[in-house]
Amino acid sequence: MAQDGNKAWSLLNNLSGEKRRQNPKPMIVNNESITDDQKKAEQFNKHFANISKAPRLSDQDKEKMSDLKAKESAPSANQESFETVFTLTELIRAMKKLKKRKAAGQDKLFNEMLMNLGNIGKQAILCLLNLSWCKGDIPKAWRNAVVSPILKKGKPPDDLGSYRPISITSCLGKLMERMINSRLYWWLEATNFLSKNQVGFRSGFRTEDQLFRLTQKVIDGF
Numbered sequence: 001m002a003q004d005g006n007k008a009w010s011l012l013n014n015l016s017g018e019k020r021r022q023n024p025k026p027m028i029v030n031n032e033s034i035t036d037d038q039k040k041a042e043q044f045n046k047h048f049a050n051i052s053k054a055p056r057l058s059d060q061d062k063e064k065m066s067d068l069k070a071k072e073s074a075p076s077a078n079q080e081s082f083e084t085v086f087t088l089t090e091l092i093r094a095m096k097k098l099k100k101r102k103a104a105g106q107d108k109l110f111n112e113m114l115m116n117l118g119n120i121g122k123q124a125i126l127c128l129l130n131l132s133w134c135k136g137d138i139p140k141a142w143r144n145a146v147v148s149p150i151l152k153k154g155k156p157p158d159d160l161g162s163y164r165p166i167s168i169t170s171c172l173g174k175l176m177e178r179m180i181n182s183r184l185y186w187w188l189e190a191t192n193f194l195s196k197n198q199v200g201f202r203s204g205f206r207t208e209d210q211l212f213r214l215t216q217k218v219i220d221g222f
Contacts, residue, residue: 027158047160082183085133088126091122094178095115105142105171105173109171111171129175133180141173149163149164150165150166
C-alpha cells in the first residue's frame, strides 16, 4: 500500500510540476553577474544558438533538403504504406512503448494521460493523428520544443558552457513519430531497401555480424 501511495504522490508531483529543477545561483557572463531568470534564459538562448550545428549545412545537405521539400509538396507519395491511415492496432502498439515520468511539451500532455485513455479517448487520438497524417499538417505544439539547460556533472553552475540543452517536445507528437517510424522501418525491411551491410539499429542484426564478415574477408584474402 505504501508503495502505491508513493507512486500516486510521484505522479501528482510530476503532473503539477512541483519537482521542477531551478538554479537560484547567478550566472557569470562577460564578468557580469546575472540573477534575473528572464535574462538567464536569454543568455542560454544565445549560447545554445551559437553552438548549434543546425545552420551549418554543407552544399550536399542543402541539396538533399531541397529535394526533400520538393517531394513533400508532391500530391502523392506513390507508396501505399504512406497513403494508408493508421489503425487502432498501430496506436495501441506504440502506446505500449510509452515510458512514465517523462516531461510534457507545451501542450501539457503527459505519457501517463495517454496510457490511461479508454477506448473512446484512443479513437479520438487516432482520429487526430490520422487527420495530421492525411493533411500533412503538423500542429504547432508538436513542432515547438521547450529547451531546458541541464548542468553537466562536476561543472561550475555559473558557467554557460557547463550546461547541455535538452529539448522537451510533445508526448503526443512523439507518439506519432513512433508510429511513423515503425511503419517506415517495416517498409525498409519489406522492400530490402537497406543494404545487407547495414546492421546498426536493425532487429535481428548485431555488431558481431560485421566482425564475422570482416574475419571471413581476412581469411579469404579479400
